[in-house]
Amino acid sequence: MSESLHTTRTTEAGQDRPELEKAIQAFVDAGFAGMQMRVNDERGEWVGSAGVRKLGASANPPTNGRFRVGSSTKTFVATVMLQLVAEGKVELDSPAAGRLPQFGLDPRITVRMLLQHTSGLFNYTGEHHPEVETGLPAVGKEWVDNRFRTYQPEELVRFALSKPARFEPGTEWSYSNTNYTVAALLIEQVTGRPYAEELRQRILEPLGLRGTVAPGAQLDIPGPHAHGYSRYQDAGQWKVVDVTRQNPSLLYAAGDMISTTDDLHTFFSALNSGKLLPAWLLTEMRTPHPRSGALVYGLGLSVQDLGPSGGTVLHHNGSAPGGYGALMYSTPDGRNTLTASLTGGDAAIDPIDLIKEFAGLQDKLIKEVFCNGQAGPSSHNRSTIPSGTKPAEGDA
Structure with a gap:
């Protein structure tokens, strides 16, 4: 795997950001195949990438590349x-x-x-706290073997409803992809148009x-993109598959979208600067539920x-099956943002160790961008790494 670094800049002439170059290289050194990142702040805009766009090749991930954003989708749906x-x-x-009415939902929801x-x-991709309860395959060999299957959103919701509810509505907090698939169907019922059309127009x-x-x-990622990989064990042997x-x-409306670091920056900056929602609803969005724990979750963002x-x-990161991860951060005024994509690869590292390594690197990156490198309190909101390197949690 190449660990070469490619950096492009759209900052003021002669302005370098070696600390950002070092930060993204650290993710590649830890075992990720590649990373592209965009930072917009008072110094201008910086764009860079490290690693490779495809295993066995030497080209870097495209800095304008498209990628599967996973649960960052939820912020778009919540905004609509x-x-x-x-x-x-x-x-x-x-x-x-x-x-x-077709679902017979609990009327208290x-x-x-x-x-x-x-x-x-119930989260249709499975529950993992504290015990594991299997959902539809979202990682590993079973997902790889079924990765071309088409699911209807109604099918996803009915599967979730076939499982017992985790708790009485409104009494606890638990991250569930089902919530956003139901929300999208509600958007469609209210507007009479597909959620994707409402997303496009709004x-x-x-x-x-x-x-x-x-x-x-749609199976393909249109335009330039880095490849995603699923690494899993099969009969005691590790396998790596380009997926x-x-x-x-x-992940209909819960984690299905494709985007770019530039588009995520534009969207999240517009949202947080008040261009998409009135102030009172932006306040609602940013008010975390007291039982949401370390994720400190409001309405579609943390x-x-x-x-x-x-x-x-403020942020909503994401991971998607097949080794894609997304980072989407902004200050409350929308002026400073960090958006990025990571891809997993074939690094011979235990998934648990990679999760721990990622959490530390993410903390350092956030402090570098938003705290000028100063060590602040370690706020461990849930980390998101490319799916396939960890069990399927709620941020698929």
């Missing part, structure tokens, strides 16, 4: 839903069941509960996000306190 709330087409604390993960609905076109798409069952082509319908040296950052 809250726009409908702002327009009076749905109420945040209204029941979802009446709008979607509200729109707010879906967006903040307090509905109690966010993608107004912001000029030409590299972003809700792909449905760049896959059917993302398993809030992280970096202490006096960094203040507050």
Whole structure:
């Protein structure tokens, strides 16, 4: 695997960011195949990449490359839903069941509960806290063998509803992809249009996000991109499979989107600067549920306190099956952002060790970008690394 570093810059003339070059190289040195990153702050815009775009090749990941963003999708879906709330087409604390009678949802489940993960609905990709309860295959050999299968969103929801609820609606917090698939179906019922069309008309076109798409069952990543890999054990042997082509319908509206670091920056900056939602709904979005633990989760995003040296950052990271991971961070005013993509590879490292290594590197990266490298409190919001290197948790 090549560990060469390629950096491009759109900052002011002569401005270098060696600390950022070092930061992304550290992820490659730890065992990731490649990383591309974009930072926008008071010094301008910096764009760089490290590692390789494909195993066995030497080319770096394209800095304008597209990638599967995983659960960063949820922030887009939450924004569309809250726009409908702002327009009076749905109420945040209204029941979802009446709008979607075909599912027989618990009538106590509200729109707010879906967006903040307090509905109690079983996560259709599996539950892992504290015991493991199997869901639809999202990692490992079983997912690799079925990665071209098309799932209908109604099928995903009915599978989840065939499992016992985790808790009474509104009484606890548990991250569940099911919530956002139901939310998308609710968007479709309210508007009479596919959620992907609402996304396009409300966010993608107004912001000029030409590299972003809700792909449905499309197998390919259009445009330049790095390859994704699934590394798993089969009969006691490690296998590495190129799974760049896959059917993302398993994570309908919960983790299916494709985007770029530039588009994620534009979207998250616009959202946090108040261009997409009225102030009162942005406040609702940023108000974490008290039971959301380390994730400090509001309505489609997380809030992280970096202490006096960094203040507050907002984020929603993601991982998608096949070794893709996404980082999406912003200051509350939308002026400073960090967006990135990582891909897993064939590094002979124990997945648990890679998870630990990633958590430390992510902390250092966030402090470098938002705290000028100063060590602040270690706020361990849930880390996200490319799927296939860890059990399928809620941030697929």
